[in-house]
Amino acid sequence: MTPRPLLAVERVATHFPVKRGGWLRRRVETLKAVDGVSFAILPGETFGIVGESGSGKSTLARTILRVYRPTAGRIRFDGLDITELDETALGPVRRNMQMVFQDTKSSLNPRLRVEQILDEPLVTHGLPRGRRRVVELLEMVGLGDSHVERYPHQLSGGQRQRIGIARVLALNPRLIVADEPVSALDVSIQAQILNLLKSLQSRLGLTIVLIAHDIGVVGYFCQRVAVMYLGRMVEAGPGRHVTRSPSHPYTQALISAIPKAEPGVRRSRILLTGEIPSPINPPTGCPFHTRCPVKLGAICERERPPRYRTVDGGWAACHALNDRPVVAEAQEE
Numbered sequence: 257m258t259p260r261p262l263l264a265v266e267r268v269a270t271h272f273p274v275k276r277g278g279w280l281r282r283r284v285e286t287l288k289a290v291d292g293v294s295f296a297i298l299p300g301e302t303f304g305i306v307g308e309s310g311s312g313k314s315t316l317a318r319t320i321l322r323v324y325r326p327t328a329g330r331i332r333f334d335g336l337d338i339t340e341l342d343e344t345a346l347g348p349v350r351r352n353m354q355m356v357f358q359d360t361k362s363s364l365n366p367r368l369r370v371e372q373i374l375d376e377p378l379v380t381h382g383l384p385r386g387r388r389r390v391v392e393l394l395e396m397v398g399l400g401d402s403h404v405e406r407y408p409h410q411l412s413g414g415q416r417q418r419i420g421i422a423r424v425l426a427l428n429p430r431l432i433v434a435d436e437p438v439s440a441l442d443v444s445i446q447a448q449i450l451n452l453l454k455s456l457q458s459r460l461g462l463t464i465v466l467i468a469h470d471i472g473v474v475g476y477f478c479q480r481v482a483v484m485y486l487g488r489m490v491e492a493g494p495g496r497h498v499t500r501s502p503s504h505p506y507t508q509a510l511i512s513a514i515p516k517a518e519p520g521v522r523r524s525r526i527l528l529t530g531e532i533p534s535p536i537n538p539p540t541g542c543p544f545h546t547r548c549p550v551k552l553g554a555i556c557e558r559e560r561p562p563r564y565r566t567v568d569g570g571w572a573a574c575h576a577l578n579d580r581p582v583v584a585e586a587q588e589e
């Protein structure tokens with residue numbers, strides 16, 4: 257029997273009303289930032305979400321953590337349906353699901369010293385405090401007690417991200433959602449932070465969702481990877497498969513855009529033409545059909561492709577794979 261998912265996301269959509277037009281012809285339209293996404297994450301798993309800017313990754317992250325209430329669908333955390341919970345009921349759940357942000361300049365209060373930054377969540381959630389706990393948290397992220405008195409501006413970008421991680425660890429969360437945690441850092445520092453997250457994940461049995469626009473980063477870090485395009489997931493599967501021999505033409509295009517792949521990685525040069533369409537008026541059928549190099553014809557324009565099986569529990573939503581078995585969405589139910 258497969259264990260119960262820690263997080264189950266079922267056909268979730270997050271739409272925003274947006275005002276368009278001048279003052280004479282002002283109208284409200286719907287921007288479909290996330291539009292029918294299903295996936296499940298098992299306890300202890302690392303799950304990567306990758307996609308171009310604007311594909312809906314951060315909106316999905318905020319929806320999972322119930323910063324946003326989804327327009328449709330269900331979110332279950334450790335079996336508990338959190339889709340409609342109000343702030344009071346969400347309180348104890350929030351402690352267990354925490355976010356690591358990209359921009360530590362704005363996510364860490366510049367007027368607080370490291371000690372106060374790490375103390376804050378302990379106070380909020382009524383957890384044991386004290387300098388010993390702060391130093392313990394610093395040690396977990398590879399920093400020492402010499403950092404206790406410093407302000408964020410006295411730290412390097414990498415050190416600030418370590419503090420951001422320590423602040424999240426203070427609450428002993430079960431799920432960490434890291435939204436582009438390394439994309440603001442120098443390449444040499446990126447690997448250090450990813451390795452830190454990786455070692456914390458295995459030491460503490462954390463479940464991590466890692467969001468990145470760089471497929472190389474998620475492929476290195478994650479057991480499973482999902483690819484987003486225009487608010488939808490188009491492919492998901494084992495990290496190695498999705499990043500080395502992807503099945504969906506969009507994933508193939510993402511891989512082929514990496515300047516230098518590792519030796520032995522199968523690559524085909526695919527150049528995408530055209531702009532990414534607007535999530536206000538997304539294409540009908542397959543969202544990728546307007547840019548797809550292997551488009552079949554009318555079916556791609558009209559019918560939303562089902563999920564076709566790839567390897568090891570993976571799938572890709574592409575009509576060109578229609579000789580394969582279909583995988584049901586939200587199978588975890």
Ligand SMILES: Nc1ncnc2c1ncn2[C@@H]1O[C@H](COP(=O)(O)OP(=O)(O)OP(=O)(O)O)[C@@H](O)[C@H]1O
Pocket residue numbers: 272273274287288289307308309310311312313314315316469535
């Ligand atoms: N609060 C909001 N109100 C209206 N539109 C929004 C809001 N937040 C995001 N969007 C729109 O939703 C779409 C998805 O945005 P989102 O930030 O989730 O993408 P992303 O994949 O995280 O992009 P990036 O890689 O640039 O961080 C974009 O078109 C964005 O403009």
Ligand SMILES: [Mg+2]
Pocket residue numbers: 313314315435
């Ligand atoms: Mg984002």
